[in-house]
Amino acid sequence: xxxxxxxxxxxxxxxxxxxxxxxxxxxxxxxxxxxxxxxxxxxxxxxxxxxxxxxxxxxxxxxxxxxxxxxxxxxxxxxxxxxxxxxxxxxxxxxxxxxxxxxxxxxxxxxxxxxxxxxxxxxxxxxxxxxxxxxxxxxxxxxxxxxxxxxxxxxxxxxxxxxxxxxxxxxxxxxxxxxxxxxxxxxxxxxxxxxxxxxxxxxxxxxxxxxxxxxxxxxxxxxxxxxxxxxxxxxxxxxxxxxxxxxxxxxxxxxxxxxxxxxxxxxxxxxxxxxxxxxxxxxxxxxxxxxxxxxxxxxxxxxxxxxxxxxxxxxxxxxxxxxxxxxxxxxxxxxxxxxxxxxxxxxxxxxxxxxxxxxxxxxxxxxxxxxxxxxxxxxxxxxxxxxxxxxxxxxxxxxxxxxxxxxxxxxxxxxxxxxxxxxxxxxxxxxxxxxxxxxxxxxxxxxxxxxxxxxxxxxxxxxxxxxxxxxxxxxxxxxxxxxxxxxxxxxxxxxxxxxxxxxxxxxxxxxxxxxxxxxxxxxxxxxxxxxxxxxxxxxxxxxxxxxxxxxxxxxxxxxxxxxxxxxxxxxxxxxxxxxxxxxxxxxxxxxxxxxxxxxxxxxxxxxxxxxxxxxxxxxxxxxxxxxxxxxxxxxxxxxxxxxxxxxxxxxxxxxxxxxxxxxxxxxxxxxxxxxxxxxxxxxxxxxxxxxxxxxxxxxxxxxxxxxxxxxxxxxxxxxxxxxxxxxxxxxxxxxxxxxxxxxxxxxxxxxxxxx
Numbered sequence: 237x238x239x240x241x242x243x244x245x246x247x248x249x250x251x252x253x254x255x256x257x258x259x260x261x262x263x264x265x266x267x268x269x270x271x272x273x274x275x276x277x278x279x280x281x282x283x284x285x286x287x288x289x290x291x292x293x294x295x296x297x298x299x300x301x302x303x304x305x306x307x308x309x310x311x312x313x314x315x316x317x318x319x320x321x322x323x324x325x326x327x328x329x330x331x332x333x334x335x336x337x338x339x340x341x342x343x344x345x346x347x348x349x350x351x352x353x354x355x356x357x358x359x360x361x362x363x364x365x366x367x368x369x370x371x372x373x374x375x376x377x378x379x380x381x382x383x384x385x386x387x388x389x390x391x392x393x394x395x396x397x398x399x400x401x402x403x404x405x406x407x408x409x410x411x412x413x414x415x416x417x418x419x420x421x422x423x424x425x426x427x428x429x430x431x432x433x434x435x436x437x438x439x440x441x442x443x444x445x446x447x448x449x450x451x452x453x454x455x456x457x458x459x460x461x462x463x464x465x466x467x468x469x470x471x472x473x474x475x476x477x478x479x480x481x482x483x484x485x486x487x488x489x490x491x492x493x494x495x496x497x498x499x500x501x502x503x504x505x506x507x508x509x510x511x512x513x514x515x516x517x518x519x520x521x522x523x524x525x526x527x528x529x530x531x532x533x534x535x536x537x538x539x540x541x542x543x544x545x546x547x548x549x550x551x552x553x554x555x556x557x558x559x560x561x562x563x564x565x566x567x568x569x570x571x572x573x574x575x576x577x578x579x580x581x582x583x584x585x586x587x588x589x590x591x592x593x594x595x596x597x598x599x600x601x602x603x604x605x606x607x608x609x610x611x612x613x614x615x616x617x618x619x620x621x622x623x624x625x626x627x628x629x630x631x632x633x634x635x636x637x638x639x640x641x642x643x644x645x646x647x648x649x650x651x652x653x654x655x656x657x658x659x660x661x662x663x664x665x666x667x668x669x670x671x672x673x674x675x676x677x678x679x680x681x682x683x684x685x686x687x688x689x690x691x692x693x694x695x696x697x698x699x700x701x702x703x704x705x706x707x708x709x710x711x712x713x714x715x716x717x718x719x720x721x722x723x724x725x726x727x728x729x730x731x732x733x734x735x736x737x738x739x740x741x742x743x744x745x746x747x748x749x750x751x752x753x754x755x756x757x758x759x760x761x762x763x764x765x766x767x768x769x770x771x772x773x774x775x776x777x778x779x780x781x782x783x784x785x786x787x788x789x790x791x792x793x794x795x796x797x798x799x800x801x802x803x804x805x806x807x808x809x810x811x812x813x814x815x816x817x818x819x820x821x822x823x824x825x826x827x828x829x830x831x832x833x834x835x836x837x838x839x840x841x842x843x844x845x846x847x848x849x850x851x852x853x854x855x856x857x858x859x860x861x862x863x864x865x866x867x868x869x870x871x872x873x874x875x876x877x878x879x880x881x882x883x884x885x886x887x888x889x890x891x892x893x894x895x896x897x898x899x900x901x902x903x904x905x906x907x908x909x910x911x912x913x914x915x916x917x918x919x920x921x922x923x924x925x926x927x928x929x930x931x932x933x934x935x936x937x938x939x940x941x942x943x944x945x946x947x948x949x950x951x952x953x954x955x956x957x958x959x960x961x962x963x964x965x966x967x968x969x970x971x972x973x974x975x976x977x978x979x980x981x982x983x984x985x986x987x988x989x990x991x
Contacts, residue, residue: 291963291966294959294962294963294966295963297955297956297959298956298959298960298963300644300645300956301645301648301953301956301957301960304605305596305605305606305641305642305643305646306606306641306642306643307596307606307608307627307639307640307641307642308639308640308642309637309638309639309640310626310638310639310640311347311348311638312346312347312348312628312636312637312638313333313344313345313346313347313348313349313351313636314348314634314635314636315335315337315342315344315351315630315634315635315636316342316351316634317634318634319335319337319339319342319351319634320337320338320616320632320634321335321336321337321616321617321630321631321632321634322336322337322338322364322366322367322616322617323335323336323367323368323369323375323376323617324336324369324616324617324618324619324628324629324630325369325372325373325374325375325389325619326346326619326621326622326626326628327390327391327402327404327622328372328391328621328622328623329391329393329402330346330621330626330628330638331345331346331347331391331402332344332345332346332391332402332404333345333346333628333636334375334389334404334406335351335617335630336364336367336369336375336377336617337364338363338364338365339353339363339364340353340354340356340359340364340377341353341354341356341375341377341387341389341406342354343404343406344636346628346636346638352404354387354406356377356385356387356408357408358383358385358408358410358411359377359379359385360381362379362380362381362383363379363380364377364378364379364380365378365379365380365420365421365422366378366421366422366423366424368424368425368426369577369617369619370425370426370427370428371428371580372580372622373388373389373390374386374387374388374389374428375387375389376424376426378420378421378422378424378437379411379420379421380420381420382413382414382420382421383411383412383413383414383421384411384412384414384421384424384426384435384437385408385409385411386408386409386410386411386412386426386433387406387407387408387409388406388407388408388409389404389405389406389407390404390405390407391403391404391405392405410461412426412433412435412447412449412463413447414435414437414439414445414447421437422438423437423438423476423477423478423479424436424437424438424479425479425480425481427481427482427483427485428483429448429483429484429485430484431448431450431451432448432449432450432451432461433449434446434447434448434449434481434483434485435447435449436479436481436488437479438476438479438490439467441475441476442469442470442471442472442475442476443467443468443469443470443476444467444468444469444470444476444479444488444490444500445465445466445467445468446465446466446467446468446488446502446508447463447464447465448463448464448465448466448485449461449462449463450462450463450464466505466508468488468500468508468510469510470490470492470498470510471498471510471513472490472492472494472496472498472513473492473493473494473495473496473520474492474493474494474495474496474522475492475493476490476491476492477491477492477493477522477523477524478490478491478523478524478525478526478537479491479526480526480527480528480535482528482532482533483532484532485502486501486502486503487499487500487501487502487549488500488502489526489535489560490526491516491522491523491524491525491526491537492522492523493522493523494520494522495515495516495517495518495519495520495521495522495523495539496513496514496515496516496523497513497514497516497523497526497535497537497547497560498510498512498513499511499512499513499514499549499560501558511558512559512560514547514560516537516539516545516547516562517539517541517543519541521539521540521541521543522539522540523537523538523539523540524538524539524540524572524573524574525537525538525539525573525574525575525576525587526538526576527576527577527578527585528578529546529578529579529583529585529599530578530579530580530581530582530583530677531583531660531675531677531678531679532677533548533660533661533677534546534547534548534563534583534599534660535547535548535560536576536578536585536587536599538569538573538574538576538587539572539573540572540573541568541572542568542569542570542571542572542573542589543565543568543569543573544565544566544567544568544569544573544587544595544597545562545563545564545565545566546562546563546564546566546599546602547560547561547562547563548560548561548563548658548660548661549561550661550662550663551663552663563599563602563658564599564602564658565602566595566597566602566603566604567595567597567604567607569587569589569591569593569595570589570591570593571589571590571591571593571614572589572590573587573588573589574588574589574590574614574615574616575587575588575589575615575616575617575618575629576588576618577618577619577620577627578620579620579624580620580622580624581622581623581624582598582624582646582647582680583598583599583600583647583679584596584597584598584599584605584620584624584643584646585597585598585599585620586618586619586620586627587618588610588615588617588618588629589614589615590614590615591612591614592609592610592611592612592613592614592615592629592631593607593608593609593610594607594608594609594610594615594618594627594629594637594639595607595608596608596627596641596643598646598647600647600652600657600659600679600680601646601647601648601649601651601652601657602651603649605643605646606641606643608627608629608639610629610631610637610639611631611633611635611637613631613632613633613635614631614632615629615630615631615632616630616631616632617629617630618630624641624643625640625641625643626638626639626640626641627639627641644953645953645956647680647682647953648682648953648957652682652683653682653683653684653957653960654683654684654685655667655683655685657681657683659679659681660679667683667685667686667689667926668681668683668686668924669681669682669683669684669686669687669924669935669940670924671944671948671954671957672947672954680953680954682953682954682957684937684957684960684961684964685926686924686925686926686934686935687924687935687936687937687940687961688937688964689926689934690924690925690926690934690935690936690937691910691936691937691938691965691968693841693928693934694841694844694845694848694909694912694916694920694934694936695906695909695910697841697842697844697845697848697849697930698844698845698848698849698851698852698909698912699849699852699902699905699906699909700845700849701845701846701849702848702849702850702852702853702856702905702909703856703902703905705849705853706852706853706854706856706857706860706901706905707856707857707860707898707901707902709729709853709857709861710856710857710860710861710864710898710901711860711864711886711891712794713725713726713857713861714861714864714865714890715864715872715882715885715886715890716790716791716793716794716882716886717791717794718789718790718791718792719791721791721792721794721795722791726858726861729853729854729857729858730854730858731854732850732853732854733851733854733855733858735851736914737851737912737913737914737915738914738918740847740848740850740851740914740915741847741914741915741916741917741918741919742918743847744843744844744846744847744915744918744919745839745843745918745919748843748846748847748919749838749839749840749843749919750838752842752843752846753836753838755809755812755813756812756824756836756842756931757812757813757815757816757820757824758808758809758810758811758812758813759808759809759812759842760812761808761811761812761815762804762805762808765804765807765808765811766800766801766804766805766808768804769800769801769803769804769807770797770800770801770804773796773797773800777793777796824836828931834929834931834932835931835932836931837921837923837931837932837933838921839919839920839921839933840920840921840930840931840932840933841920841929841930841931841932841933841934842930842931843919843920844915844916844919844920844933844934845930847915847919848909848912848915848916848919851908851912851915852905852908852909855901855904855905855908856901856902856904856905857901858901859897859900859901859904860894860897860898860901860902862897863894863896863897863898863900863901864890864891864894864897864898866894866897867889867890867893867894871889871890871893872885872889872890875888875889895983896980896981896983896984899976899979899980899983900976900980903972903973903976903980906972906976907969907972907973910938910965910968910969910972911938911965911969912936912938913936913938913939913941913942914942916935916936916938916939917939917942917943920933920934920935920939921933921934922935922939922943923935924940937961937962937964937965938965940958940961941958941961941962941965944958945958
């Protein structure tokens with residue numbers, strides 16, 4: 237063995253087995269590095285792909301909202317030769333059409349076939365002068381002898397051998413005599429009120445007759461009818477050419493040949509009166525069409541010049557007076573408007589003209605959606621299908637025209653989503669979010685502006701609290717605090733970020749909000765009182781003898797401020813009670829309401845600002861403190877060596893150098909606040925109002941999605957609008973983060989100290 241050792245000199249190369257053994261760990265390290273790099277790259281690609289996939293899904297759901305409406309002409313049957321249609325109704329399956337003619341009532345298969353004449357027992361020798369279809373299952377015939385003859389029309393569905401069979405059904409009602417015997421009922425309206433039918437007829441050029449039929453059923457099943465007649469003289473230019481009557485029997489509207497709308501108020505049944513006369517046409521064109529939309533709140537007018545407008549009776553700003561106001565003017569027809577039909581599902585309606593033109597409108601948005609051509613002959617009647625999926629028009633030449641509609645989201649437009657809309661019952665246009673209502677005639681309100689405003693409002697109040705506290709704490713912790721104290725404070729603050737937002741929202745809603753309501757004046761005094769105590773405490777500390785101050789190690793001075801902060805908070809609350817007692821008449825809420833016109837909601841922006849600020853502070857503090865601590869120590873040492881104080885060094889040297897990281901911290905906090913859901917949902921009133929007051933609540937985009945998405949029908953307008961809100965939230969954070977990154981890179985380039 238000794239001879240072998242002696243034969244190997246120190247300069248000889250390492251034996252091949254030893255070299256392989258030394259290279260093996262290095263190779264494994266290189267392989268691990270490559271695998272880690274590829275894994276990190278793959279993870280980043282997967283994350284980006286997941287975000288793009290989420291964005292793709294959101295856009296795919298939102299896209300149908302942006303598609304325009306469309307219509308397709310569908311073949312339909314024809315009326316017998318020489319038949320002039322006066323009114324039209326159709327069943328929900330669009331298989332049977334009910335057509336009122338001068339000879340009575342016909343049933344016509346929509347897809348084609350022979351028309352069937354309906355025997356009406358009360359018709360007698362009278363002929364039909366005019367007819368209206370005030371409801372989807374009701375046609376009212378105005379007879380030549382002065383009677384109104386209501387006829388219920390519907391279809392019965394049965395399934396035989398797995399096939400659906402639709403059978404038309406006609407139910408003649410009891411005629412109502414409205415005019416003098418032998419005088420035709422030409423211009424009239426008929427509605428079924430809560431107590432019985434209500435009929436309105438123009439019994440003279442400037443005279444109306446209102447007939448209320450009160451039907452009462454006794455316990456024995458006997459029905460009695462009592463008629464009440466009211467004659468109303470019309471003071472206006474021209475003759476009465478059209479009428480409208482709401483189902484409540486509260487308002488009567490008469491259109492005249494002089495282009496005026498006369499409104500009668502019937503709320504006082506013993507003293508009905510003509511309330512106002514409004515000019516509806518600047519050219520004085522006769523109003524041939526008046527009708528109500530679903531809900532009988534919005535009135536639609538059409539004149540002989542082809543103009544179509546919507547009207548509402550609104551409450552005047554001063555007093556209890558009411559007035560008729562024009563809300564929207566729609567795309568005009570090329571000829572006189574002769575037909576009108578309202579959708580029974582929403583606020584859509586259709587109008588026809590004397591040249592065969594058909595227009596589809598939507599009242600809430602004030603938009604004309606489609607222009608259709610139903611031949612060249614004048615239209616005798618038009619009808620919106622019960623499911624709002626088709627329009628049928630009957631021309632005076634006996635042809636029936638059918639158009640299938642693709643119009644799933646008529647209530648959506650850019651103005652409806654982001655602008656002011658004049659909704660039913662409102663005194664002026666406004667931003668409103670109210671997706672559901674208590675009745676079927678509810679007008680959906682999908683303005684996203686209050687939600688965007690609420691999101692920014694909550695973020696503002698959270699950051700106005702979080703940014704100063706977090707950045708000041710980060711600066712002091714990194715530059716002035718003792719390392720031993722810093723090693724305790726920083727982990728504690730970072731643990732605060734781990735608190736679930738639902739816990740913070742629960743505490744804020746059930747404990748913080750009621751407590752703040754009692755001490756609001758004191759809370760508003762806290763910044764002033766605590767700041768004054770801190771300044772006085774610092775001045776007192778500077779006046780202490782050096783031997784006393786030297787007993788406290790550098791970096792532990794902040795501990796002495798804790799009693800001042802706690803005492804300042806208690807003093808602020810006490811001063812708040814005294815201030816409220818002597819200057820606010822003992823009740824600050826009453827003072828806010830009477831002096832400033834502000835209401836105090838228990839769950840408001842102040843509560844959200846404190847709770848969400850508490851959630852955002854740890855994130856901003858951690859990122860900012862790390863950035864400040866990462867500034868090279870040589871910069872601070874050089875500044876101190878040149879004679880700058882520690883405070884001057886921190887403000888003028890360390891802070892600018894760390895500004896890119898500090899800006900990133902603020903933007904991360906902004907993103908956290910914008911996307912917060914549970915705190916906003918539980919700590920505020922969740923009311924979509926646009927008020928800047930800190931004492932009012934709001935509704936944010938994220939909270940609105942959380943509240944309404946579980947109740948939204950899949951594929952419906954609300955469902956897609958909520959996804960649009962999610963898309964806006966995504967774009968908002970994307971734009972802010974992109975701008976923040978650009979600013980951060982500029983700051984980094986400006987304050988870069990080394991490569």
